[in-house]
Amino acid sequence: MKYIDYMQLNPFQRFWYNFSSAMKALPGKLKNFFVAIGALIVKFFKGIGKAVAGYVSRFIKGDWAVKISYLIMGFGNMVKGQFIKGLLFLGLQIAFIAYFIFFGWGYLQKFPTLGNVEQGMQINPATGGYELMPGDNSMLILLYGVLTIVLTVIFFAVYFASTKSAYAVAQQVAAGEKPADFMSELKDLLDNKFHVTLLAFPTLTISVFTILPLIFMILIAFTNYNKAHLAPGKLFTWVGFETFAEIFEMTEGASKGATFVELTKWTLIWAVFATVLNYLFGMILALMINKKGIKLKALWRTLFVVTVAVPQFVTLLLMNQMLQVDGAINILLMNLGLIDKGILFLNSTALVARVTVLVINCWIGIPYTILITSGILMNIPADLYESATIDGAGPVRSFFSITLPYMLFVTTPYLITNFIGNVNNFNVIYLLTNGGPTTENLYQAGYTDLLVTWLFKLTMNSQDYNLAAAVGILVFIVCATLSLVTFNLTKSAKNEEEFS
Amino acid sequence: MKRIIAMILAVLMMATLFVGCGGDENAANGGATALEPEAGATLKVWAPDAALDVFKAQCDAFIAQYPDAGIKIEVVAQGEGDAAAQVLNDPEAAADVFSFACDQLNKLNDAGVIMPVNTTLLDDVVARNSEYSVQAGTLPFNGTDTLLAYPETGDNGYFLYYDKSVVSDEDAKTLEGVFEACRKANKKFIMDAGNGFYACMFPFTGGLKIEGLEGEDNDVQKFNDYDEAEVVATLEAFAKLFHEYDDIFESGEVAKIPSGFALEERTLAAGIDGSWDAAAIKNGLGDDFGAVKLPTINVNGEAKPIVSLHGYKLLGVNAQSKFPNAAQLLANYLSDEECQLERAEKLSWGPSNNVAAESEVAKNDPAISAALAQSANSIPQINISGTFWDPMGNLGNNLFKEDAKYDTATLTALLDKTIANVRDE
Numbered sequence: 001m002k003y004i005d006y007m008q009l010n011p012f013q014r015f016w017y018n019f020s021s022a023m024k025a026l027p028g029k030l031k032n033f034f035v036a037i038g039a040l041i042v043k044f045f046k047g048i049g050k051a052v053a054g055y056v057s058r059f060i061k062g063d064w065a066v067k068i069s070y071l072i073m074g075f076g077n078m079v080k081g082q083f084i085k086g087l088l089f090l091g092l093q094i095a096f097i098a099y100f101i102f103f104g105w106g107y108l109q110k111f112p113t114l115g116n117v118e119q120g121m122q123i124n125p126a127t128g129g130y131e132l133m134p135g136d137n138s139m140l141i142l143l144y145g146v147l148t149i150v151l152t153v154i155f156f157a158v159y160f161a162s163t164k165s166a167y168a169v170a171q172q173v174a175a176g177e178k179p180a181d182f183m184s185e186l187k188d189l190l191d192n193k194f195h196v197t198l199l200a201f202p203t204l205t206i207s208v209f210t211i212l213p214l215i216f217m218i219l220i221a222f223t224n225y226n227k228a229h230l231a232p233g234k235l236f237t238w239v240g241f242e243t244f245a246e247i248f249e250m251t252e253g254a255s256k257g258a259t260f261v262e263l264t265k266w267t268l269i270w271a272v273f274a275t276v277l278n279y280l281f282g283m284i285l286a287l288m289i290n291k292k293g294i295k296l297k298a299l300w301r302t303l304f305v306v307t308v309a310v311p312q313f314v315t316l317l318l319m320n321q322m323l324q325v326d327g328a329i330n331i332l333l334m335n336l337g338l339i340d341k342g343i344l345f346l347n348s349t350a351l352v353a354r355v356t357v358l359v360i361n362c363w364i365g366i367p368y369t370i371l372i373t374s375g376i377l378m379n380i381p382a383d384l385y386e387s388a389t390i391d392g393a394g395p396v397r398s399f400f401s402i403t404l405p406y407m408l409f410v411t412t413p414y415l416i417t418n419f420i421g422n423v424n425n426f427n428v429i430y431l432l433t434n435g436g437p438t439t440e441n442l443y444q445a446g447y448t449d450l451l452v453t454w455l456f457k458l459t460m461n462s463q464d465y466n467l468a469a470a471v472g473i474l475v476f477i478v479c480a481t482l483s484l485v486t487f488n489l490t491k492s493a494k495n496e497e498e499f500s
Numbered sequence: 501m502k503r504i505i506a507m508i509l510a511v512l513m514m515a516t517l518f519v520g521c522g523g524d525e526n527a528a529n530g531g532a533t534a535l536e537p538e539a540g541a542t543l544k545v546w547a548p549d550a551a552l553d554v555f556k557a558q559c560d561a562f563i564a565q566y567p568d569a570g571i572k573i574e575v576v577a578q579g580e581g582d583a584a585a586q587v588l589n590d591p592e593a594a595a596d597v598f599s600f601a602c603d604q605l606n607k608l609n610d611a612g613v614i615m616p617v618n619t620t621l622l623d624d625v626v627a628r629n630s631e632y633s634v635q636a637g638t639l640p641f642n643g644t645d646t647l648l649a650y651p652e653t654g655d656n657g658y659f660l661y662y663d664k665s666v667v668s669d670e671d672a673k674t675l676e677g678v679f680e681a682c683r684k685a686n687k688k689f690i691m692d693a694g695n696g697f698y699a700c701m702f703p704f705t706g707g708l709k710i711e712g713l714e715g716e717d718n719d720v721q722k723f724n725d726y727d728e729a730e731v732v733a734t735l736e737a738f739a740k741l742f743h744e745y746d747d748i749f750e751s752g753e754v755a756k757i758p759s760g761f762a763l764e765e766r767t768l769a770a771g772i773d774g775s776w777d778a779a780a781i782k783n784g785l786g787d788d789f790g791a792v793k794l795p796t797i798n799v800n801g802e803a804k805p806i807v808s809l810h811g812y813k814l815l816g817v818n819a820q821s822k823f824p825n826a827a828q829l830l831a832n833y834l835s836d837e838e839c840q841l842e843r844a845e846k847l848s849w850g851p852s853n854n855v856a857a858e859s860e861v862a863k864n865d866p867a868i869s870a871a872l873a874q875s876a877n878s879i880p881q882i883n884i885s886g887t888f889w890d891p892m893g894n895l896g897n898n899l900f901k902e903d904a905k906y907d908t909a910t911l912t913a914l915l916d917k918t919i920a921n922v923r924d925e
Contacts, residue, residue: 119612121642121819127535128620129828132819227886228717232591233612254921325750326688326767341746341902347694348901438694438894440917443924444887446894460585462886463607 076166104148111145221469282369350447537826546578633852649814650835655850655871656811696889699896706734739906778867810878
């Protein structure tokens with residue numbers, strides 16, 4: 001379609017055109033995506049092959065000191081005068097070996113079975129009390145097994161670096177250069193290699209506090225760690241994809257499969273509405289405040305944003321109380337004569353509760369949208385509006401043709417994070433309805449439960465940790481796919497130059 | 501230079517590791533001949549917030565019994581409702597002695613984090629506590645039924661509280677009477693009918709019973725061979741009553757009961773609540789304070805006593821306690837007659853101790869005697885699967901909701917589904 005044809009379509013036709021062309025492009029995009037992933041994997045293995053080749057060739061080409069440092073890390077550096085560096089390598093090697101022998105290996109060898117000795121308690125005749133005979137703790141074996149594997153990988157990376165370093169310093173000496181001393185290498189860290197210095201701490205903390213637990217949690221989904229296999233009293237073990245099969249199990253009544261499908265549907269509906277409503281209403285409010293001729297702008301802005309001053313969980317708990325059958329809202333409505341019996345906002349039908357939750361979420365979310373959008377709205381060049389007015393465009397037309405495209409362009413990444421945040425919006429649901437209204441048709445869940453609150457109930461009420469981990473993985477897959485696809489479809493990803 | 505960073509990174513990681521694994525292995529503890537607390541034992545005790553001061557004083561009295569041992573005890577607030585979950589989170593960091601509701605016992609036992617009662621103290625503990633409370637603390641352990649925890653209270657159940665100026669003692673005998681009296685005064689009747697702990701009274705009154713756990717992994721709730729028609733008829737009677745009196749019947753959190761009674765103009769006339777709120781309700785009602793076992797309900801002409809779930813609070817000893825003997829002695833001390841009496845007096849906690857239950861303090865306290873009277877019409881809250889509560893709560897919700905149908909067919913289907921959901925079928 002030519003540009004001129006496109007301009008003549010009405011907004012709905014345009015949307016349809018965009019949507020259908022995006023859908024048509026989707027298979028190609030998906031193909032590209034998998035091709036790119038394949039290329040990445042090939043690249044990765046090629047890189048490893050190259051590294052191994054380099055590793056071997058350096059051993060052959062290197063002198064005796066280099067050869068020894070293949071066994072004793074840092075030897076080559078020490079011989080060539082880089083004492084401190086060499087000692088650090090050596091110390092690291094000793095520390096790792098000590099860790100591996102005295103701690104890591106014990107857990108690692110049990111990792112394939114996650115332990116086989118169950119804990120016991122026997123009466124000690126001397127005191128009459130029970131004495132704990134610690135057995136294998138499957139959870140600790142899993143945790144420290146993962147840790148040992150990660151540390152081993154890191155150690156081999158360092159080992160590889162050390163052989164490279166030994167070879168490099170040997171080359172330098174052979175070429176007649178003086179190897180850099182330790183102080184100058186340290187100084188280099190504040191200069192040429194400053195990025196390394198800066199990134200070291202975040203990398204470390206993210207590895208320890210995010211990546212390690214993540215691997216651990218993902219692995220739990222492949223075990224039978226549930227209420228019948230609680231550590232430390234009982235052992236649990238690997239079961240492969242059984243847990244995932246259990247989630248999709250369709251039996252009559254409240255099966256986990258039916259619950260998963262129903263909750264996924266509601267989670268997506270919730271995420272779309274929660275995001276879009278907050279965004280649109282927030283922007284409209286911001287526009288109204290920014291409009292020419294509005295007096296006391298600062299006052300209005302403060303008033304609308306003041307809800308942020310109350311912590312979110314406090315607001316939610318208060319709302320929960322206000323929406324009770326004898327809560328403030330019902331009493332108010334009754335006193336006004338609008339109703340003569342209290343309405344069960346959170347505990348009658350699915351629809352009422354879901355709408356209520358969405359409305360309350362607006363109360364919490366709109367102030368943030370106002371804050372974010374007012375600044376951007378003021379940045380839209382005024383001449384765009386002026387020329388639109390001259391061309392005869394009304395306010396609605398300017399909104400859809402100037403404001404919205406501009407805003408969407410700037411805020412799409414914000415919308416995507418917001419959407420993902422809403423998929424995982426634990427607070428609003430848990431504090432407001434706790435998943436209610438209850439139903440006999442869902443397994444351990446109510447009508448407003450999101451996948452993430454269901455996950456919480458599975459862990460806290462029925463100790464099905466493996467199910468919860470599997471649900472978590474599925475939620476991640478849904479979120480990742482959606483955000484990748486939407487982001488790739490957005491203008492901000494396609495032509496980054498347009499509005500700048 | 502990348503190497504140096506990689507190295508520093510690795511060193512740091514290892515340093516954190518070694519810090520983490522420092523004082524791990526000190527499981528050995530010398531065997532004494534008689535049960536004496538370990539010298540220099542430091543213990544942590546979990547008790548509910550409201551009882552913190554009482555527990556602190558009682559722990560001090562325990563320390564004074566062993567002046568040479570140099571025991572230190574720290575009492576930390578921790579609700580009994582999720583004590584087991586907290587212990588399971590990190591048994592090593594959890595309290596040595598913790599107070600919990602007895603339905604959590606199988607969870608604690610399955611996870612192997614609770615240490616059974618010391619055998620030298622066992623006979624005494626069994627003898628001095630009521631039979632049911634001992635049963636509530638007993639589960640199969642190493643193949644034999646073993647007392648796993650010390651009975652702490654005998655009244656962790658619910659019963660009827662009422663305002664004597666509105667509901668007469670005669671009215672309080674039947675649910676219909678209570679409702680009628682409430683309507684006359686235009687005051688509410690409040691219970692948490694959407695909460696499984698209370699809602700299970702509806703099917704229980706009709707003859708449903710829970711009989712422990714079964715199945716391969718011992719995690720499926722077992723029910724008795726109940727008479728479906730009778731259970732459904734009872735559910736129908738409850739639902740009919742709730743709908744008929746929907747102007748005064750309200751389902752809400754039990755916290756509304758003490759607060760409603762405490763208002764200048766009381767908003768409610770009666771409610772179903774437990775002994776934990778007794779002190780607050782007594783404060784609010786003063787001379788009008790009434791507490792009695794649950795009333796009867798008219799099911800097809802027959803006045804059936806309402807059957808409740810009756811729990812016991814237990815004191816458990818952490819299996820990973822560094823000072824097991826001191827912890828056992830402390831739990832034993834905190835659960836003995838003297839301490840139970842003191843708590844009955846100061847907190848209105850009904851004793852599980854036989855002597856304390858017969859004492860003047862317990863008999864003169866209407867709440868405690870109501871709880872103990874209700875325990876005769878109850879199902880002990882032991883061996884309950886974690887999947888029990890939500891479906892039961894849903895059952896309750898469906899009996900009072902305005903738009904819920906309550907004909908025989910609907911309720912039969914509801915009952916079947918509820919039981920299937922509890923059993924995870």
